[in-house]
Amino acid sequence: SYVLTQPPSVSVAPGKTARITCGGNNIGYNSVHWYQQKPGQAPVLVIHYDSDRPSGIPERFSGSNSGNTATLTISRVEAGDEADFYCQVWDSSSDHYVFGTGTKVTVL
């Protein structure tokens, strides 16, 4: 089955840039979606189709995808961005949906 690997944690100072990677075999050929989950809350879609922001998501959130790595970038990080982030793809070979291992973003 398809595996997506994320770093367990990323720490960033307020106002700086956080980058969260999502590694998978030839992930660049898939559409990658990203979710933010704050404690005790349901996940929220923050990036879909690699780099598109759903309505209501701040421009500070952006994404890219190429080769074996997709990246979620959070610019001008705020304390309210502290959360767990998950990448996700659809595996067309099995019609299964796959989540990454998750990354906890801590704002210092």
Add this chain to the structure above:
Amino acid sequence: QVQLVESGGGVVQPGRSLRLSCAASGFTSSSYGLHWVRQAPGKGLEWVAVISNDGSNKYYADSVKGRFTISRDNSKNTLYLQMNSLRAEDTAVYYCAKDGEGHEFDYWGRGTLVTVSS
């Protein structure tokens, strides 16, 4: 606005059964696939199952295949998850989620907690 509201969670003994429901509103639910996604305490997200808009296609994670059944009643705008032969490792918050155009989960419910314990 889109709303997904799960219900039916609770404490159940290993080997027993439980049925979850998810009431959909604010969109034409019969036009979209719907999913169940779960999250064990302190763990990451795990996709469980998906059902197509008309119920004709269903896919399951290997961890639940043969034990769980996803279904829907479009006349009631409701999604179901029948969970049989429950195990301790099925303990999790179960979320209902709407399928987006690009195979993403564009809307989520708040979840319902299932605890499998003797």
